Amino acid sequence: MEEIRVGSAVSTAAGVSTGELRTGDMPDGAPITIPVVILRGETDGPTLWLNGCVHGDELCGTYIIHEVLRTVAPGDLTGTIVAMPLLNVTASQKVQRMSPFELFGNGDLNRCFPGDPGGLTTQQMAHHIYGPLKQYADFLIDFHTALTIDVRWALYADAPGEVGRKAAGIAKAFGYKSTLPAPIDILGGSAMMTAARDGIPSFIVEAGGMGAAFDRAVVEDAAERLRNVMRHLGMLQGAVTDYGAQYGFSNFAWVNSTRGGLFENYVKCGDRLEVGTKLGRYFDVFGDVVEEPESPCAGIVLAINNGPVMPTGVVLVHIGLDPQNV
Numbered sequence: 633m634e635e636i637r638v639g640s641a642v643s644t645a646a647g648v649s650t651g652e653l654r655t656g657d658m659p660d661g662a663p664i665t666i667p668v669v670i671l672r673g674e675t676d677g678p679t680l681w682l683n684g685c686v687h688g689d690e691l692c693g694t695y696i697i698h699e700v701l702r703t704v705a706p707g708d709l710t711g712t713i714v715a716m717p718l719l720n721v722t723a724s725q726k727v728q729r730m731s732p733f734e735l736f737g738n739g740d741l742n743r744c745f746p747g748d749p750g751g752l753t754t755q756q757m758a759h760h761i762y763g764p765l766k767q768y769a770d771f772l773i774d775f776h777t778a779l780t781i782d783v784r785w786a787l788y789a790d791a792p793g794e795v796g797r798k799a800a801g802i803a804k805a806f807g808y809k810s811t812l813p814a815p816i817d818i819l820g821g822s823a824m825m826t827a828a829r830d831g832i833p834s835f836i837v838e839a840g841g842m843g844a845a846f847d848r849a850v851v852e853d854a855a856e857r858l859r860n861v862m863r864h865l866g867m868l869q870g871a872v873t874d875y876g877a878q879y880g881f882s883n884f885a886w887v888n889s890t891r892g893g894l895f896e897n898y899v900k901c902g903d904r905l906e907v908g909t910k911l912g913r914y915f916d917v918f919g920d921v922v923e924e925p926e927s928p929c930a931g932i933v934l935a936i937n938n939g940p941v942m943p944t945g946v947v948l949v950h951i952g953l954d955p956q957n958v
């Protein structure tokens with residue numbers, strides 16, 4: 633078998649190889665390293681690359697990837713999984729979105745790909761990750777979370793031709809009802825769009841909420857859907873589950889809060905919104921209701937802020953636009 637080398641993880645035969653990829657240094661000179669797992673089947677096949685915790689407070693994907701690594705035996709696998717379950721390691725140590733060492737720019741790792749070896753902290757990190765990803769990945773799945781535990785939606789890079797078609801096949805096999813064929817010109821600097829432009833079919837899962845806002849049911853359901861993708865790709869044996877019809881969206885809209893205060897929401901993930909649907913209510917610090925914000929567009933709730941306190945300028949609601957049953 634051909635060697636696969638990602639940092640100190642080296643795979644030349646069926647089985648599990650672990651190691652670390654150095655992406656920079658701490659202020660005391662200690663290396664910043666990302667854990668790498670290479671799970672190699674006995675038969676050659678595609679290489680599926682899995683990213684978790686690109687944002688350091690989005691830990692559910694780490695658990696989903698670990699669950700799949702625990703439940704897929706090399707003897708059952710055709711091809712290879714390369715997993716980086718805890719990508720943004722310094723951010724995850726603080727359970728925050730971005731690295732605490734990112735002092736300039738905004739340091740969003742999912743806006744920094746393909747990275748820059750002489751760039752800011754997070755751009756250098758992206759550079760070290762993207763090199764092996766581009767070299768080895770045939771498919772990319774990137775796990776994120778949004779605001780609350782009931783978040784279940786996905787998006788794929790709707791690139792022209794075969795790259796987009798293969799990504800759509802992955803999205804169908806994963807089977808979340810709310811799935812966006814994302815226009816290739818949005819989310820610049822994301823691993824998904826960068827890889828798609830390099831010819832790698834790419835898919836993002838948004839499962840569960842921030843920090844601790846997820847549970848074993850979310851993890852096991854998403855892990856089974858990921859194994860279903862692997863059956864679809866011919867990496868595992870068995871029939872592919874059909875999870876049923878999916879909404880197709882034209883795009884999504886982020887609606888930010890323009891008022892601070894205590895907030896209770898009225899809607900849940902998956903609910904249908906019309907223009908003017910009331911989204912929740914703000915109280916002031918004396919307990920009086922001061923506003924019931926309304927949806928500015930029609931669509932499906934992908935994520936909704938559940939407060940309980942909120943400043944101005946954070947995501948109030950994330951809406952999938954123009955839902956079509958397909």
Ligand SMILES: [Zn+2]
Nearest residue numbers: 687690776777
């Ligand atoms: Zn994220």
